[in-house]
Amino acid sequence: MASHTVRQKLPHNLSYFFRRLNSTVPSYTTTAAPPLKSAGKSTSFTFLGNSQIPISPLPNLEDSSTLPKTAGKPNISSGKPNTATDPVLNLHDSEKLFSSVSTPKLIKSSITLQLASAEPMVDFGMWVMNSKFMEIPIIRKMILDVIEYTFYEHFCAGKNLKEADKTVKRLWDGGLRAMLDYGLEHANDNESCERNLDEFIQTIESTQTHPVSPVSFVVVKITAICPPILLKRISDLLRWEYKDKSLHLPWKLKTFQVFANSSPLYHTTKRPKPLTIEEERDFQLAYQRLTKICQKSLQANIPLLIDAEDTAIQPAIDYFTYSAAIQYHKDDEPLIFNTIQAYLKDAKERLVIAKRDADKMNVPIGFKLVRGAYMSSERKLASCLGVESPIHEGIQNTHACFNECADFMLHEIANGSGSVVLATHNIQSGKLAAATASNLGIERDNPKLQFAQLYGMAETLSFGLKNAGFRVSKYLPFGPVDQIMPYLLRRAEENRGLLATSSLDRQMIRKELIRRLTSK
Numbered sequence: 372m373a374s375h376t377v378r379q380k381l382p383h384n385l386s387y388f389f390r391r392l393n394s395t396v397p398s399y400t401t402t403a404a405p406p407l408k409s410a411g412k413s414t415s416f417t418f419l420g421n422s423q424i425p426i427s428p429l430p431n432l433e434d435s436s437t438l439p440k441t442a443g444k445p446n447i448s449s450g451k452p453n454t455a456t457d458p459v460l461n462l463h464d465s466e467k468l469f470s471s472v473s474t475p476k477l478i479k480s481s482i483t484l485q486l487a488s489a490e491p492m493v494d495f496g497m498w499v500m501n502s503k504f505m506e507i508p509i510i511r512k513m514i515l516d517v518i519e520y521t522f523y524e525h526f527c528a529g530k531n532l533k534e535a536d537k538t539v540k541r542l543w544d545g546g547l548r549a550m551l552d553y554g555l556e557h558a559n560d561n562e563s564c565e566r567n568l569d570e571f572i573q574t575i576e577s578t579q580t581h582p583v584s585p586v587s588f589v590v591v592k593i594t595a596i597c598p599p600i601l602l603k604r605i606s607d608l609l610r611w612e613y614k615d616k617s618l619h620l621p622w623k624l625k626t627f628q629v630f631a632n633s634s635p636l637y638h639t640t641k642r643p644k645p646l647t648i649e650e651e652r653d654f655q656l657a658y659q660r661l662t663k664i665c666q667k668s669l670q671a672n673i674p675l676l677i678d679a680e681d682t683a684i685q686p687a688i689d690y691f692t693y694s695a696a697i698q699y700h701k702d703d704e705p706l707i708f709n710t711i712q713a714y715l716k717d718a719k720e721r722l723v724i725a726k727r728d729a730d731k732m733n734v735p736i737g738f739k740l741v742r743g744a745y746m747s748s749e750r751k752l753a754s755c756l757g758v759e760s761p762i763h764e765g766i767q768n769t770h771a772c773f774n775e776c777a778d779f780m781l782h783e784i785a786n787g788s789g790s791v792v793l794a795t796h797n798i799q800s801g802k803l804a805a806a807t808a809s810n811l812g813i814e815r816d817n818p819k820l821q822f823a824q825l826y827g828m829a830e831t832l833s834f835g836l837k838n839a840g841f842r843v844s845k846y847l848p849f850g851p852v853d854q855i856m857p858y859l860l861r862r863a864e865e866n867r868g869l870l871a872t873s874s875l876d877r878q879m880i881r882k883e884l885i886r887r888l889t890s891k
């Protein structure tokens with residue numbers, strides 16, 4: 372089989388990226404069965420077990436009456452700040468927010484974010500990257516050089532572990548920790564998976580060099596250690612087993628339930644064939660890779676964050692993650708954090724089910740909550756198949772689902788079990804979670820509650836949360852420039868337009884620069 376390693380050259384990475392960016396359906400989903408009829412009309416409800424929970428709009432944080440009432444429980448934070456009159460986060464004092472950032476770095480960030488928010492600039496950049504120019508070595512090198520000194524430096528930690536380590540230390544000096552993410556995308560054969568395993572192991576080993584680790588997590592993508600085509604096969608089998616309990620999966624290990632009543636099952640419309648001997652062998656190899664990563668991270672005492680991807684393969688990712696979490700943990704501390712994407716209609720139900728299963732088995736597990744990054748490809752696949760989209764109908768429902776999942780985990784933490792990473796750039800979600808944590812009496816430096824933002828993004832929120840006393844990490848991709856390109860283009864896409872995520876940052880950085888340049 373031809374090697375499609377992530378180290379392949381730019382055109383492959385770009386075609387992967389453009390597939391995602393242009394919202395086409397991932398290649399491994401193209402074998403999907405013929406269209407199904409819609410599973411039902413879309414609603415603005417999310418489903419938890421048999422009960423319908425209306426998704427509420429975002430509360431106004433200036434208005435205490437809209438703060439969460441902690442699910443019928445009284446506020447258990449006697450003596451804690453009253454968040455209605457004493458806002459937990461101060462996001463307006465630019466001097467305090469950027470006190471650890473040098474003026475040259477602020478100027479550079481301001482220019483880069485400004486460029487990344489200009490739609491024509493992003494469109495032009497993406498056109499160039501997708502053009503035949505990239506096949507001319509000298510032009511390709513020039514373009515990559517420009518990118519390296521602008522976007523790459525802003526959004527990435529460095530080309531290798533040594534460079535990333537400098538960025539980690541700089542963040543640490545500013546009071547932030549790092550989630551180290553070796554920039555790997557899908558690997559399609561065992562050879563590339565083995566190479567990626569080595570990269571993960573080296574990344575974990577690098578965290579041991581610090582006496583007190585400024586690295587909070589090592590990030591793992593299951594698609595980098597198990598070919599996505601196999602994850603799709605496993606997901607199909609798991610889905611069918613959920614629908615038809617008579618299906619026996621001989622290779623299946625102990626796990627938590629990965630589906631909920633509201634989970635989409637449309638990807639699998641006919642009984643899948645059992646894994647072939649070769650597939651079963653590849654599956655064992657992939658699981659062994661994950662166990663090697665877990666053993667190494669146990670030794671290094673560094674937890675793992677498993678990224679979530681698209682719904683066609685997510686059941687297999689969840690299965691790998693939960694099976695490994697059952698096998699590997701540090702006494703009461705979770706070693707593994709799975710990711711829940713709140714833009715999915717079944718997100719909260721799956722979160723609650725997995726947490727309850729973990730509690731029953733006495734297994735500590737952490738969760739990273741995100742909104743989700745594969746929205747257009749998910750919608751496109753559902754539309755191709757003629758089924759209801761798995762994504763919430765409107766952004767408000769996604770916001771509400773994220774906040775409800777966060778609220779659920781904060782209550783679990785207040786009750787003494789659970790760990791969560793709230794991975795978001797959304798100011799309202801950040802403020803709401805900070806206020807809820809305070810109201811529930813969760814200490815701000817409680818290691819069970821962490822916040823995270825991508826490196827180079829949402830600096831105002833990161834520093835605001837850090838200044839309030841919360842634990843904050845930046846998600847730090849590193850790796851060679853051409854390898855990181857798909858990640859960078861996703862960031863450019865996320866920052867485009869006037870209402871881009873970076874608008875508050877641009878405003879606050881400008882305010883701080885003016886303050887510094889005009890004060891004596």
Ligand SMILES: Cc1cc2nc3c(=O)[nH]c(=O)nc-3n(C[C@H](O)[C@H](O)[C@H](O)COP(=O)(O)OP(=O)(O)OC[C@H]3O[C@@H](n4cnc5c(N)ncnc54)[C@H](O)[C@@H]3O)c2cc1C
Pocket residue numbers: 677678679680710712714741742743744745746762763764765766767768769794795796797823824825845846872
């Ligand atoms: C530390 C970290 C780790 C991450 N890891 C992952 C990961 O493992 N897997 C993953 O998929 N993503 C991951 N992400 C990306 C994340 O899912 C989001 O794409 C990104 O953070 C923006 O969401 P936000 O919470 O910051 O919210 P906002 O800044 O408020 O962004 C909201 C965005 O959500 C989108 N959206 C969601 N639902 C809807 C809807 N129903 N209708 C319209 N628009 C909608 C829109 O594009 C909108 O721009 C991660 C992000 C961070 C910060």
